[in-house]
Amino acid sequence: MKMIKHITALQIFICVLLLSFSGRSQEHPSLILTKEGVQKIRAELGNVPIFDATLEKVKAEVDAEIALGIETPIPKDYSGGYTHSRHKLNFLILQKAGVLYQILDDEKYAIYIKDMLFQYEAMYKDLPVHPQTRSYARGKLFWQCLNDSNWLVYVSQAYDCVYDYLSKKERKQLEKNLFRPFADFISIENPQFYNRVHNHSTWGNAAVGMIGLVMDDDELIQRALYGIEDDGLPIGAKDNDGGFIKIEGQEVGFLANVDEPFSPDGYYTEGPYYQRYAMYPFLIFAEALHNVKPEQKIFEHKDSVLLKSVDVLINLSDADGEFFPLNDAQKGMSYKSREVVTALDIAYHYGGHNPQLLSIAEEQGQVLLDDSGLAVAIGIRDGKAEKFQKKSINLTDGANGEQGGVGILRYGNEDMTLVFKYAAQGLSHGHYDKLSFSLYEKGTEILQDYGLARFVNIEQKGGGNYLKENKTWAKQTIAHNALVQNETSHFGGKYEVGSKHHSDLYFFDTSNPEVQVVSAKEKNAYPGTEMQRTMALIKADGFEKPFLLDILKVVSTTENQYDLPFYFKGQVMKTNFDFINPKSLETLGSDHGYQHLWLEGKGQPKENNAKLSWLENGHFYTLTTVSDKGDELNFVRIGANDPEFNLRRDAGLIIRRKNTQNTTFVSVVESHGQYSPVSEFSVNANSAISKIELMVETKEYTAVVIETKSNGNQLMLVLANEDKQPNKEHILKIKNKEYRWTGPYQFINVNKK
Amino acid sequence: MKMIKHITALQIFICVLLLSFSGRSQEHPSLILTKEGVQKIRAELGNVPIFDATLEKVKAEVDAEIALGIETPIPKDYSGGYTHSRHKLNFLILQKAGVLYQILDDEKYAIYIKDMLFQYEAMYKDLPVHPQTRSYARGKLFWQCLNDSNWLVYVSQAYDCVYDYLSKKERKQLEKNLFRPFADFISIENPQFYNRVHNHSTWGNAAVGMIGLVMDDDELIQRALYGIEDDGLPIGAKDNDGGFIKIEGQEVGFLANVDEPFSPDGYYTEGPYYQRYAMYPFLIFAEALHNVKPEQKIFEHKDSVLLKSVDVLINLSDADGEFFPLNDAQKGMSYKSREVVTALDIAYHYGGHNPQLLSIAEEQGQVLLDDSGLAVAIGIRDGKAEKFQKKSINLTDGANGEQGGVGILRYGNEDMTLVFKYAAQGLSHGHYDKLSFSLYEKGTEILQDYGLARFVNIEQKGGGNYLKENKTWAKQTIAHNALVQNETSHFGGKYEVGSKHHSDLYFFDTSNPEVQVVSAKEKNAYPGTEMQRTMALIKADGFEKPFLLDILKVVSTTENQYDLPFYFKGQVMKTNFDFINPKSLETLGSDHGYQHLWLEGKGQPKENNAKLSWLENGHFYTLTTVSDKGDELNFVRIGANDPEFNLRRDAGLIIRRKNTQNTTFVSVVESHGQYSPVSEFSVNANSAISKIELMVETKEYTAVVIETKSNGNQLMLVLANEDKQPNKEHILKIKNKEYRWTGPYQFINVNKK
Incomplete structure (x- = not known):
């Protein structure tokens, strides 16, 4: 443990050095929303029904939460319990508030995000690992690192949206006390969680990568893409679901998590229920990478398997859009879930505007409040939707x-x-x-x-x-x-x-x-x-x-x-x-x-x-x-x-x-x-x-x-x-x-x- | 048995006598459709969406059956079996064909009815009781008199519609060989079925009454309203559901079947599932009586309980319109059933045009193709529908x-x-x-x-x-x-x-x-x-x-x-x-x-x-x-x-x-x-x-x-x-x-x- 801490400090030092000498000045927002995209969205508002409707719904939801006030309770519960649900709702609302701030240019959303981030910052510094002990990789806000990673994937987006709103000093404080230690905790301090080929690790990789992209922290981005080089994990160890943690010679990191579990056809080896779950970090991080590091050509990676997999996921559903419960799968989960809304909008926008995806988006009844969601909304508005033809x-x-x-x-x-x-x-x-x-x-x-x-x-x-x-x-x-x-x-x-x-x-x-x-x-x-x-x-x-x-x-x-x-x-x-x-x-x-x-x-x-x-x-x-x-x-x-x-x-x-x-x-x-x-x-x-x-x-x-x-x-x-x-x-x-x-x-x- | 046959022959004789001396000449159709109503319907066609849609659906259904040809198989099966289903479909289609003939004035419907009626006439003369023995009152076309009565209730309407189309000789042949013996069989020859207070008897009474009204046969009409005077049944006998057949001092016939099972509030003692089933003969015979014998004031009978009961029936359903399964009741039965379409349209037309009934009719999505259905369709078209307020x-x-x-x-x-x-x-x-x-x-x-x-x-x-x-x-x-x-x-x-x-x-x-x-x-x-x-x-x-x-x-x-x-x-x-x-x-x-x-x-x-x-x-x-x-x-x-x-x-x-x-x-x-x-x-x-x-x-x-x-x-x-x-x-x-x-x-x- 001590050795790991030591490495972390060293890495931070290198990172700071790298940043200091970096000549490039990154725009914000740049991950999911872009400066240009925001202008375009503002110009289209009131003219794209499904986008407008989503915006109105999201605004109502976030406004209601703002009215209720900010709560960041001391972590205590398993899934479904109060503290778990509260922190989960917080990250979902933070992400939405960020988007609203950008689109509506209303400072109240930025203030809300800032206030909540600093509440987390104040809490996180001294936060011990979560008191519930069942997980092989306990988180801090949640009982498992997986949910902490969910938090960071969403909150990175909120941070990106208010980056310019915050002062340099505020950013430094947040990054030093909250984001960087958070990213290190779910990666370097939990390699058994982070350094695998598994949907858990996909979330971890994406989380580290997303915050790395906002902070322009290349060390975190590399860690996201390629994992931790020397994780010190024993071969053959298992997690609490009975899955292998480390397999001899296996590549790790985000790219390995694209390469390994996806077949060339775009089938995800865990099955559609978990594919749906993993689609969010896969696609959202891919979109962010595409926007910030286009040279990575992430959407072309492995013969465009990420885009292909969205089509496959829809084909793995019944006539009601519910996924076939292959392997571990909760029945009733469908392509109407928020993860698939994200995946589908991104696949539409970056995958050649397939008009059949629009009919699924119509069924979903909502879009992402970003460039890709706008593209979908415009496609639907312009009558381009065609029935999705599920195939043998x-x-x-x-x-x-x-x-x-x-x-x-x-x-x-x-x-x-x-x-x-x-x-x-x-x-x-x-x-x-x-x-x-x-x-x-x-x-x-x-x-x-x-x-x-x-x-x-x-x-x-x-x-x-x-x-x-x-x-x-x-x-x-x-x-x-x-x-x-x-x-x-x-x-x-x-x-x-x-x-x-x-x-x-x-x-x-x-x-x-x-x-x-x-x-x-x-x-x-x-x-x-x-x-x-x-x-x-x-x-x-x-x-x-x-x-x-x-x-x-x-x-x-x-x-x-x-x-x-x-x-x-x-x-x-x-x-x-x-x-x-x-x-x-x-x-x-x-x-x-x-x-x-x-x-x-x-x-x-x-x-x-x-x-x-x-x-x-x-x-x-x-x-x-x-x-x-x-x-x-x-x-x-x-x-x-x-x-x-x-x-x-x-x-x-x-x-x-x-x-x-x-x-x-x-x-x-x-x-x-x-x-x-x-x-x-x-x-x-x-x-x-x-x-x-x-x-x-x-x-x-x-x-x-x-x-x-x-x-x-x-x-x-x-x-x-x-x-x-x-x-x-x-x-x-x-x-x-x-x-x-x-x-x-x-x-x-x-x-x- | 011989004595009963003897009585029947005598009654026929009296009846013929009565008819011969009857000065009144009855119009046809006069039961459900009226000459005046038909004119009104024809004038409104194309201008009453829900009526037009129903008409189109019914026409498609009947045309398809006409194309398939007429089948009147020798009775053999219980409910759900082929011969049962076929004869059931026949009476439903006959009734619809009659309506189409009147509304569309297309002879092919009259020919279809005539041909099928004569096929039944040819078969019925020598038809023994149904081979299945489970019922306490076996029918001829069906395993129980109940279903034979269903047949006659529907077919009477068809006969009414083609009455004027047929020659006097044809009518005489049908009445002598089919309708009159049919009515006698389910009544005089099966008093244990006919002479009770029970939903079975309601169907029997209505059947005899309906054909009596078409034939202008007052003896049948009286038998329908008041039952058989001397049925020779023992007190305390039971049917195969365990129900009493005869109770000391109990009135019988259609009016008794209104008086007894309905409470003054309009609750039917068997529960809503059977009320729904009985509603058809109750309301359809009431409508026919109202049209042919208005002096009977059937809709005012017992403080208008028949009209009231429709309102009660709707109140005995859940938010999906499915009836509460009180007593014997098959779940899923709802106020969308054809029986309630009939009851509701009639209640609307003869019960003061309650606009709340129109919203239920909208849910039903169809109307009767008669004067009352037209009234409902016009009400809906004219925007009069109000939400039905179910109450405590x-x-x-x-x-x-x-x-x-x-x-x-x-x-x-x-x-x-x-x-x-x-x-x-x-x-x-x-x-x-x-x-x-x-x-x-x-x-x-x-x-x-x-x-x-x-x-x-x-x-x-x-x-x-x-x-x-x-x-x-x-x-x-x-x-x-x-x-x-x-x-x-x-x-x-x-x-x-x-x-x-x-x-x-x-x-x-x-x-x-x-x-x-x-x-x-x-x-x-x-x-x-x-x-x-x-x-x-x-x-x-x-x-x-x-x-x-x-x-x-x-x-x-x-x-x-x-x-x-x-x-x-x-x-x-x-x-x-x-x-x-x-x-x-x-x-x-x-x-x-x-x-x-x-x-x-x-x-x-x-x-x-x-x-x-x-x-x-x-x-x-x-x-x-x-x-x-x-x-x-x-x-x-x-x-x-x-x-x-x-x-x-x-x-x-x-x-x-x-x-x-x-x-x-x-x-x-x-x-x-x-x-x-x-x-x-x-x-x-x-x-x-x-x-x-x-x-x-x-x-x-x-x-x-x-x-x-x-x-x-x-x-x-x-x-x-x-x-x-x-x-x-x-x-x-x-x-x-x-x-x-x-x-x-x-x-x-x-x-x-």
């Missing part, structure tokens, strides 16, 4: 795009959307759910991914932090629509192991919108067992809507028990199999998440197909699955061993196949019909499928036939399991008929009339 | 308003709404839930009434009919927020006993919008035990929103176990008491609904107050209840012994007080704060109450104090339990301080600063 899209994972990915298949106007995950671990927020999926109809979950077990910022629920059920339930394989072998999670639920592996794409083809297919393989989740899952979104005659075909092929060197869950949302309508309801409820197992499942019903298939229908949000759904005689069909309910009611009581059906070496699960999920409790009309309440059959299952080939009730049509999907070359010709004899095709799959309407 | 309202139950009732307390713009039930049994659709309540914030249920156990018209779920869990769960007392003694439902769950009794209002006072109080007593649910429940909706300093105070006083001649459930909706946030979660789940009991409850958590109070907070739809809620040391606090989950997943897995907290003779349960339910998963801000997540105390509990007086956290204010409600005279002066000494007031209650801010 395959997103690679990994810094080089070589660590699996996520495949999204969409039909029509998000009428049905498949989210198929064959990605890498996703750092410490990753779940053990190789080849898992979720399915949506518009914004309604048909088959859900549970998401995280946490109530973010709700103090009553474990201080608003991760609950222990996140680890014991939400991360486990059985919590997902993914295959579980022998009641054990993928990689044994071991982060160290999971982090070494990823699934591999076999193929992804959406060239035919009526038959879109993605297929991937996983060979490491269970040593000795290989899984291949192929999912197809198909719209065919005899079906009212598209359906999902799910073919999961398992090949193992040993006999195992396989569990394949389907977490359907809604009310059970009908099954074609019998089941018994236990007189008392027991858990399905004792570990790896099974301890959280009550066994609500135990059934066996009566026929070669098992069927379950349910009703959700006015639509009927049916799962039809090819069943073996020995299969168990278990109805489960989440919520066992949940002493604080942290989990939702959602349902699932788990297909259990015991004492089996190689097997293939074949299932179809249909959406059909509708029901309204107002008209009380029930329409098309039954499945359109009379039969599904696995016709061929060899090492080389898989063939599945779906027969429709209405016209007896047979729809067949044939897969070449080992050769995916697009030009490879395949010949396969099925029931004395020869089928020929090229490429990894073929969809055939056998009895097409 | 006390509605008496019983034909004379002397059988208890329902009290609704509303604060603000439906910010909080209490529904308090102290009514009569509610005929065969009644639940055993004396002094039960439910609580709403806008359209969100805070504490729910379960509703019914049925999926209306969804064939997969028990043919769309009542499920056995409706009786074993939904009707039982423990399924409600109502007191259960010794794990036995009110009246032992016996319909014969429950039907003899009702609760009694003690007082209802909403003169002060900040302190609204209703109090009622129940002396018969458990012989030897008297309950008095007082519920107050209070808005006071120190509270962000209004809160509900619930005082339930129980006095008994014996020691009992009392269970008081609170069916909270949402995710548990926090309790101030410890509880254990069982390792395996057992049911809470074995009968009276208890067999459907899993015991999920078992706790005891740690303090004098037990607290439970939960989160629902972005709002926090807290229940605070005065607790005894020996109380059990049981978390329950609905869904045990539910072999077909017919029940929702909703939660409840049951306060259990054992071995107790007299006791008073005192609880407060607060709504506070908010949470957004997009901003992730959690605001005001904690209860504002530091303590609730029962200060006085004597035979004569009850006094409760609520202490607020923010300012330590003490809010006291004192009740005079035995003398409710408004002018009676009371003096009560509490903690050496003397309080004086007049009337049954007083609300006192003790430490008001």
Whole structure:
């Protein structure tokens, strides 16, 4: 600790020297707002509806806070508690007040900022680390450095806005007692927080960089971009989420945090929920860098991945704009969040004015009060907005795009959307759910991914932090629509192991919108067992809507028990199999998440197909699955061993196949019909499928036939399991008929009339 | 049976005679549309937006059906099945086609009606009763006479519209082979269905009356209005819902069905869900009667109760327009249903053009295509609509308003709404839930009434009919927020006993919008035990929103176990008491609904107050209840012994007080704060109450104090339990301080600063 302090003092000295000899005189504001931009904004005021409306709202909010007076309480609480919420509100309001000062040129905002900054300055000098001890990197204002970094990212902007308003002496006092020690605390004094590839560090890097840009402190800017050179951290240490702190040979700093977690496609390895969270520091610091250090060409970095990632983020949402809850993710978070408002406006302004982004901005209903927000507001005003076209899209994972990915298949106007995950671990927020999926109809979950077990910022629920059920339930394989072998999670639920592996794409083809297919393989989740899952979104005659075909092929060197869950949302309508309801409820197992499942019903298939229908949000759904005689069909309910009611009581059906070496699960999920409790009309309440059959299952080939009730049509999907070359010709004899095709799959309407 | 047939033939003969000598020549259409009305409609077309839009929608719908061709399948299915749905759609389309023929004067609609009617005529002659046997009164086209009656109510209107289009011979053939036998079948041949006071009979009466009006058949009209004189039914017989068919001395027929189930206030004893269902035949037949037999003065009958009841029905809905699920009621049914469109338009037109009804019509987004719908459309077009002001309202139950009732307390713009039930049994659709309540914030249920156990018209779920869990769960007392003694439902769950009794209002006072109080007593649910429940909706300093105070006083001649459930909706946030979660789940009991409850958590109070907070739809809620040391606090989950997943897995907290003779349960339910998963801000997540105390509990007086956290204010409600005279002066000494007031209650801010 002493050594670190020593380095800090030395660095400050060097920095002061550098500043003294710097000939350049920097304008203010220069980060997010610019002198020129402010002039332009003032000129347009009253003439850009969405900008004007945002300004009015922000002004009302800030004026109300100014009227209430300034409060900077002694830090005490976890997330959601009073002191936490107050300091959080303070930094949000400071940033807004800075913007208002610049745009409206009303001194009261500058006074408010100045007064609050000096209150912080007076407090910070002697402030000890935060009294709450749960974090691996405790902050001072907040319980973790992460939130202190949030504070500095926002407050740097406020400082930039009043920089010229303050006297040189005032600035010196603030920088010496508040900003510089603040930046040092979250970086040099907490390298375990600062010097990582992690969304936490992104915030830390951006915070140090933002204040460095305002102070024109090149040492801080370099530290932001490239991290701390000698952090003295041991290799392999972990944080309190179980994530690695230091990995041998890994680059750190802001640029590394762009390079590493983003794939070349712009997919962020932690998933969209955390991408959304990280987007703010990524984009806001990028914008500031662009304005102050254009020579850095940050928006062009890694083939413009930051701009690309905004497009990806929007594509990772359902029809209501809510993000798919891949890995740790709180449901309900959407592209309407303030972080995405920021990211989107910046991406629009610096990314070539894509008119489709404007329709999302319209949904957001607000813009940034800066140059980029103005550009968006003008674009909308001038009628340039176009509907954002969400696509079927395959997103690679990994810094080089070589660590699996996520495949999204969409039909029509998000009428049905498949989210198929064959990605890498996703750092410490990753779940053990190789080849898992979720399915949506518009914004309604048909088959859900549970998401995280946490109530973010709700103090009553474990201080608003991760609950222990996140680890014991939400991360486990059985919590997902993914295959579980022998009641054990993928990689044994071991982060160290999971982090070494990823699934591999076999193929992804959406060239035919009526038959879109993605297929991937996983060979490491269970040593000795290989899984291949192929999912197809198909719209065919005899079906009212598209359906999902799910073919999961398992090949193992040993006999195992396989569990394949389907977490359907809604009310059970009908099954074609019998089941018994236990007189008392027991858990399905004792570990790896099974301890959280009550066994609500135990059934066996009566026929070669098992069927379950349910009703959700006015639509009927049916799962039809090819069943073996020995299969168990278990109805489960989440919520066992949940002493604080942290989990939702959602349902699932788990297909259990015991004492089996190689097997293939074949299932179809249909959406059909509708029901309204107002008209009380029930329409098309039954499945359109009379039969599904696995016709061929060899090492080389898989063939599945779906027969429709209405016209007896047979729809067949044939897969070449080992050769995916697009030009490879395949010949396969099925029931004395020869089928020929090229490429990894073929969809055939056998009895097409 | 033979005798009945004989009577029918004789009646037909008399009828024909009457017709032959009738000098009056009736115009057509004359029931819902009138010749004059049609002229007026044609003149306004293109100039009344909501009417034009409805017309366009109806035309598109009917044209599509005409294009598909006519189908009248041989009856086979229960509700929701194909033949049921087809015949149901047929009568709805026929009625619409009739209207289109009149308004658009396009012969294709008349041809369609004529063709379909003759197809029915050909089929009906030899049609046996419906093959499904579940009903106490099987229909011919449908499994129950009820649906056959629906058919005739609608088809009569179609016939009226094409009456003049058809030749005399054609009319004769239809009347002889279809309409008259149809009317006789649902009346004379099914007196157990027709000759009752019940929503079924209302449909039957209206059906017979409607066709009687078209045919100008006075014998049918009289039968509709006054029933069958000698039905030969035994006293005390029951239908398959368990309802009485014949009660000694009871009047029958349409007028009796207006007189009996409606209270003078316009409350329908079965509850709003069934009132909505019955509204169509009530109002449509009333309109027809008014048009054809104005001398009947039907709209003035019983102090204009039919018109009044429309207003009541709207008042029995939440902020989304969904009806409170009193007694058997499917949730989600709302005043947007087609039946209420009909009722509302007619009530507007014949009830003095109340401009508040127009705003509801705007929400409905459609109008009737007749004189009354035109009046509504013109009213809306001319900007006359005013917001419907839902009120705090006390509605008496019983034909004379002397059988208890329902009290609704509303604060603000439906910010909080209490529904308090102290009514009569509610005929065969009644639940055993004396002094039960439910609580709403806008359209969100805070504490729910379960509703019914049925999926209306969804064939997969028990043919769309009542499920056995409706009786074993939904009707039982423990399924409600109502007191259960010794794990036995009110009246032992016996319909014969429950039907003899009702609760009694003690007082209802909403003169002060900040302190609204209703109090009622129940002396018969458990012989030897008297309950008095007082519920107050209070808005006071120190509270962000209004809160509900619930005082339930129980006095008994014996020691009992009392269970008081609170069916909270949402995710548990926090309790101030410890509880254990069982390792395996057992049911809470074995009968009276208890067999459907899993015991999920078992706790005891740690303090004098037990607290439970939960989160629902972005709002926090807290229940605070005065607790005894020996109380059990049981978390329950609905869904045990539910072999077909017919029940929702909703939660409840049951306060259990054992071995107790007299006791008073005192609880407060607060709504506070908010949470957004997009901003992730959690605001005001904690209860504002530091303590609730029962200060006085004597035979004569009850006094409760609520202490607020923010300012330590003490809010006291004192009740005079035995003398409710408004002018009676009371003096009560509490903690050496003397309080004086007049009337049954007083609300006192003790430490008001």
